[in-house]
Amino acid sequence: MNLSPPRTPRVLTIVACASLTLAAGLAGAHDEDWRKLLDKIGPVEGPIWTLGDPVARDGAFDSSGVTCLAHIPPNNFPGSTEAQDCWGYVSPSGREYAILCLSNGFGFVEITDPVNPVIIEFISGAVSGWHDVKVIGTYAYGVSEGGFGTQVMDLSDIDNGNVTLIRNAQNGGHSTSHNIIANEEAGTLWICGANIGSGGLVHMDLTNPTNPVPSGGFTQDGYTHDAQVVSYKASDPDGAQYGGREIAFCANEDTVTIADVTNPASTTQIARRTYSGSAYTHQLWLNEDRTLLYMNDELDEQFGTVSTTTTRIFDVSNLDNPVL
Secondary structure, eight states: OOOOOOSSSOOOOOOOOOOOOGGGOGGGSGGGOHHHHHTOOOOOOSSOEETTOSSOOGGGSOOSSOOOOEEOOGGGSTTOOOEEEEEEEEOTTSOEEEEEEETTEEEEEEOSSTTSOEEEEEEEOOOOSOEEEEEETTEEEEEETTSOSEEEEEOTTGGGTOOEEEEEEOGGGOOOOSEEEEETTTTEEEEESOSSGGGSEEEEEOSSTTSOEEEEEEOTTOOOSEEEEEEOOTTSTTHHHHTTOEEEEEEOBSOEEEEEOSSTTSOEEEEEEOOTTOSOEEEEEEOTTSSEEEEEESSTTTTTSOSSOOEEEEEOSSTTSOBO
């Protein structure tokens, strides 16, 4: 999540829980999301629960070393049936917020005091089985697989309880996206798995931050399911060669692909790696010193290439030659 270091020693995790049912059918699940459907328990609905309430909720979910501090079932947002993903925002005053991707839009919840969460706002969006959101500055940018392009939401007055929808930007033919990526350090925004750019990593120009426009990107390697885009420094492991460059790490269905996206109009592939037993390269993330890249394959259990959930780790200290 995109949260500043907390003011007290704690690890705070916000979980977005889907409430799909097996009746939806495996064929209708995104990316043949079979495991999430087969492993479903019924959705927990009801009022907001916080630690200390008389109705037991903390023991309702399997866990180890985790205490449930609060639980906001999706039905507490207008017309919502599930939560699909989440992101975080810290306002200039230091107050912390969770942004929930819901089945029909986006929910904003203050979590500065995690045992007393407060719903701030709900912004209506497309009805879809998948939404995603990221933050640049004081704007939240939301996408979905149901349309609406990029929903631009103003967070500048969130401390006073106000979040407003500025527009549903549908520029350059952009309508749907699976994911949206923010490089906050560089102030750049990207979409992937969209209906444009062959589903690859598409750059969104923020010259006008309230009206993102598709402009270039890394689309040479086909569909990108997830990505992380970061600004390399001279002090990074491969900084001698790539310091000052903007680097994208892409989960491209059957490969981990690394690209230089400093100039969105002229991106270049740095490296492309497959791995034994690949079925669907799903998501990835760098460690903090940028020596390792953690990656998961969504379908490798289904197709029997591994026997249990497996995280693959790439040494990316040399971007030209990542090593599993």
